[in-house]
Amino acid sequence: MTQLVDTISEMRRWSQGARQRGDVVALVPTMGALHRGHLALVKRARQEAQRVVVSIFVNPLQFAPHEDWDRYPRQLANDMAALADEQVDVVFAPSVEEMYPQGDSLTRVSVASMAGALCGRTRPTHFDGVTTVVAKLFHIVQPDVAVFGEKDWQQLTIIRRMVSDLNFPVTVLGVPTVREPSGLALSSRNQYLSPEEHQRAGAIYQSLVRAKERYQQGERHRDRLIDLVRATLHEAGLTPEYVEIVDPGTLEACPASLPSSALLAVAVPVGRARLIDNMLLGQ
Numbered sequence: 412m413t414q415l416v417d418t419i420s421e422m423r424r425w426s427q428g429a430r431q432r433g434d435v436v437a438l439v440p441t442m443g444a445l446h447r448g449h450l451a452l453v454k455r456a457r458q459e460a461q462r463v464v465v466s467i468f469v470n471p472l473q474f475a476p477h478e479d480w481d482r483y484p485r486q487l488a489n490d491m492a493a494l495a496d497e498q499v500d501v502v503f504a505p506s507v508e509e510m511y512p513q514g515d516s517l518t519r520v521s522v523a524s525m526a527g528a529l530c531g532r533t534r535p536t537h538f539d540g541v542t543t544v545v546a547k548l549f550h551i552v553q554p555d556v557a558v559f560g561e562k563d564w565q566q567l568t569i570i571r572r573m574v575s576d577l578n579f580p581v582t583v584l585g586v587p588t589v590r591e592p593s594g595l596a597l598s599s600r601n602q603y604l605s606p607e608e609h610q611r612a613g614a615i616y617q618s619l620v621r622a623k624e625r626y627q628q629g630e631r632h633r634d635r636l637i638d639l640v641r642a643t644l645h646e647a648g649l650t651p652e653y654v655e656i657v658d659p660g661t662l663e664a665c666p667a668s669l670p671s672s673a674l675l676a677v678a679v680p681v682g683r684a685r686l687i688d689n690m691l692l693g694q
């Protein structure tokens with residue numbers, strides 16, 4: 412039976428009990444509005460641990476005032492049902508007041524330069540909000556393992572670095588992106604798309620695949636691959652916020668002549684949604 416916990420004290424008591432029994436605990440942090448991508452994270456967590464906790468918290472700290480915090484989809488009853496089917500042990504769903512009783516957190520965890528790369532250029536406070544809440548969740552749940560999606564590659568890389576820099580005793584695992592038949596990456600924000608926008612958004616994946624194919628055929632010129640992605644998006648009437656090729660481990664921009672390992676990453680506004688996706692080129 413899946414237990415719903417909404418206070419920090421009860422979550423801590425549960426975790427202490429699990430650890431005393433010698434159980435390995437895995438945490439899947441989410442903001443809810445769960446889809447098959449999240450369930451893939453839960454399945455991976457289940458492979459790694461006897462006990463699985465899923466947190467559901469739409470974290471205000473990672474949204475700028477003009478962003479979609481207030482309209483972000485919230486569907487706790489549906490999420491609980493899906494997680495019960497996956498035999499999740501605990502859903503930790505605290506209120507904003509429970510997580511930030513003083514209204515804000517004066518303390519920020521910041522993975523400096525990485526937080527300013529890619530999405531950080533237009534969302535300068537976003538990743539500090541993510542790392543701050545994930546650090547809090549790690550302290551509260553005390554997991555042995557935490558599972559994140561590779562769709563949010565920048566987030567995953569930043570959290571790995573935070574865990575390493577701050578010596579959290581947590582193993583961070585990444586799970587490959589789950590896609591629709593069109594290739595569109597599953598995202599809770601896909602709910603914002605009209606049917607026509609949804610169809611057009613399939614071009615995001617096609618643009619990445621085209622670039623990867625060209626890379627595999629030997630193209631190593633960074634800007635030519637970026638132009639190809641932009642052109643494919645343009646054909647579908649989409650204008651990307653960014654198209655970048657970076658080192659997958661550091662998120663630093665790759666040189667004009669690409670190395671054997673590189674990450675192609677895009678952010679594309681489609682209607683009211685801002686969609687992100689990425690693909691590894693080479694290894």
Ligand code: PAF
Nearest residue numbers: 440441442470541544563
């Ligand atoms: O990826 C998300 O859903 C969020 O950024 C996370 C990791 C749950 C932190 O709020």
